[in-house]
Amino acid sequence: xxxxxxxxxxxxxxxxxxxxxxxxxxxxxxxxxxxxxxxxxxxxxxxxxxxxxxxxxxxxxxxxxxxxxxxxxxxxxxxxxxxxxxxxxxxxxxxxxxxxxxxxxxxxxxxxxxxxxxxxxxxxxxxxxxxxxxxxxxxxxxxxxxxxxxxxxxxxxxxxxxxxxxxxxxxxxxxxxxxxxxxxxxxxxxxxxxxxxxxxxxxxxxxxxxxxxxxxxxxxxxxxxxxxxxxxxxxxxxxxxxxxxxxxxxxxxxxxxx
Amino acid sequence: xxxxxxxxxxxxxxxxxxxxxxxxxxxxxxxxxxxxxxxxxxxxxxxxxxxxxxxxxxxxxxxxxxxxxxxxxxxxxxxxxxxxxxxxxxxxxxxxxxxxxxxxxxxxxxxxxxxxxxxxxxxxxxxxxxxxxxxxxxxxxxxxxxxxxxxxxxxxxxxxxxxxxxxxxxxxxxxxxxxxxxxxxxxxxxxxxxxxxxxxxxxxxxxxxxxxxxxxxxxxxxxxxxxxxxxxxxxxxxxxxxxxxxxxxxxxxxxxxxxxxxxxxxxxxxxxxxxxxxxxxxxxxxxxxxxxxxxxxxxxxxxxxxxxxxxxxxxxxxxxxxxxxxxxxxxxxxxxxxxxxxxxxxxxxxxxxxxxxxxxxxxxxxxxxxxxxxxxxxxxxxx
Numbered sequence: 125x126x127x128x129x130x131x132x133x134x135x136x137x138x139x140x141x142x143x144x145x146x147x148x149x150x151x152x153x154x155x156x157x158x159x160x161x162x163x164x165x166x167x168x169x170x171x172x173x174x175x176x177x178x179x180x181x182x183x184x185x186x187x188x189x190x191x192x193x194x195x196x197x198x199x200x201x202x203x204x205x206x207x208x209x210x211x212x213x214x215x216x217x218x219x220x221x222x223x224x225x226x227x228x229x230x231x232x233x234x235x236x237x238x239x240x241x242x243x244x245x246x247x248x249x250x251x252x253x254x255x256x257x258x259x260x261x262x263x264x265x266x267x268x269x270x271x272x273x274x275x276x277x278x279x280x281x282x283x284x285x286x287x288x289x290x291x292x293x294x295x296x297x298x299x300x301x302x303x304x305x306x307x308x309x310x311x312x313x314x315x316x317x318x319x320x321x322x323x324x325x326x327x328x329x330x331x332x333x334x335x336x337x338x339x340x341x342x343x344x345x346x347x348x349x350x351x352x353x354x355x356x357x358x359x360x361x362x363x364x365x366x367x368x369x370x371x372x373x374x375x376x377x378x379x380x381x382x
Numbered sequence: 383x384x385x386x387x388x389x390x391x392x393x394x395x396x397x398x399x400x401x402x403x404x405x406x407x408x409x410x411x412x413x414x415x416x417x418x419x420x421x422x423x424x425x426x427x428x429x430x431x432x433x434x435x436x437x438x439x440x441x442x443x444x445x446x447x448x449x450x451x452x453x454x455x456x457x458x459x460x461x462x463x464x465x466x467x468x469x470x471x472x473x474x475x476x477x478x479x480x481x482x483x484x485x486x487x488x489x490x491x492x493x494x495x496x497x498x499x500x501x502x503x504x505x506x507x508x509x510x511x512x513x514x515x516x517x518x519x520x521x522x523x524x525x526x527x528x529x530x531x532x533x534x535x536x537x538x539x540x541x542x543x544x545x546x547x548x549x550x551x552x553x554x555x556x557x558x559x560x561x562x563x564x565x566x567x568x569x570x571x572x573x574x575x576x577x578x579x580x581x582x583x584x585x586x587x588x589x590x591x592x593x594x595x596x597x598x599x600x601x602x603x604x605x606x607x608x609x610x611x612x613x614x615x616x617x618x619x620x621x622x623x624x625x626x627x628x629x630x631x632x633x634x635x636x637x638x639x640x641x642x643x644x645x646x647x648x649x650x651x652x653x654x655x656x657x658x659x660x661x662x663x664x665x666x667x668x669x670x671x672x673x674x675x676x677x678x679x680x681x682x683x684x685x686x687x688x689x690x691x692x693x694x695x696x697x698x699x700x701x702x703x704x705x706x707x708x709x710x711x712x713x714x715x716x717x718x719x720x721x722x723x724x725x726x727x728x729x730x731x732x733x734x735x736x737x738x739x740x741x742x743x744x745x746x747x748x749x750x751x752x753x754x755x756x757x758x759x760x761x762x763x764x765x
Contacts, residue, residue, distance in 0.1 A: 290681060305667035307666065
């Protein structure tokens, strides 16, 4: 198991988990289900010391209401890296979905903070011809269809079983609402992207791998292609039979990308 | 006690073939401007007619991108009413403040209507419905914060000599100096509609404004909310006046109970089953997570989830019957809720012009005078 720790960052508390041995790998999670420890992190922990901070508003991490833009999350992440002594080491930086967007935003501002970058089904861009799907206001069964290629995945199955959210335990609903609120604060409008990110991607110096589920219905594969085109020297790994939650659906394929 | 005639201006022509939600994604090809000419003008006539029948005021409100209420700008209708009525109050309940940027626009337009109408405006201010945040792109997680800041800006714009600097978090203006200023002093009365959010009620109590309960809930929800509001006023050190509380309810009067139900019921279900779906959309952060949970668990007390007429009657989702029945049920509700502003919804759904007019006439002729007399008797008994 990973070890859960907390650290004070400014006036906030950040919960983070650490496991494994080797050079540091920082994993920035997305807004949905990958804030739990998951199999891909275990695979990386065989080769890296994996650090998984929980974004503000998730788990015991506080300050969600103060994160009003991706810029706020960038500075928060930098402060956490400083507080844990990781900022000087040249890390492997991995992010999925919202976390992928955040990783890209950190990397364009501070190209030397990571020597290796991995963006998994990252938000952050907008393609007029292929706008991302609507996340907000969807009930769990529709979300499952949006996020998973395989509707029999255990998490997708759980989401399909929720036909009436008022039947869930109050603390589960509350946790879900808080997470969605934290997401909306950063990503309602502009919707899950920063118009200034794409022209800045050429600043990235880390060796970059972009990993995408071939059947991603939230951010279709065209987004992965665009990231790979714009980041100098980046390679694209397309994982077949996987959706937006590629990191949960095909952990071995994603972990092997680094 | 004051009586208001409330109009939602619903779209009555949704085709049978469309059974989707009436909000956000209801295709606007279903709006037919050719038919809209008659619809708008008929509804405005009904509002104007209310004054002739003796209502104390008329009410309009703001909704966007939907078939439920075709008033994206209630201020336009309010401006027409300022000219087409002579003495009744014009309650615009309200403008969705976070949707205006800068919300100084609200201060200006409300002041215009107040001056043109000779001081008859009631200035309603709302956070706006959940669906509006999809249709207007404003971040729902900022809704409350923007609402309170916009409210401060508007009230200051009406009461502080301009120009002055307003340096808020969301609104930064170096020259706040609106022309015209409102006629009523210190400013038009402010009404705040709410669906039971505790912080909204506490805000209204603190400012001594009037709270208007958003309808379509079971009567026990109204009761709980108005009781909470009264307690909030007590905590502020005063006793709430009935004029600080408004109750909005669909009402239909006809010769007998059976005839009333027969005439009204299909039009009411068009409203409940065709126009309401989608109104319950609550985007993330729009209310505190705790309030959102409360709403989720209270959904069985919301008209959208009501299935049969017996539930409608029992929960007082609408008051329907002979003048005698309507008087009895209304007086009982008014006494129980302790409200002083009676907001009547006498047109709803597809209720056609002729039945609407008769409903208005029967209500104004047979029910309103009895309620006023009952109220006077109650007041003199209390004295």
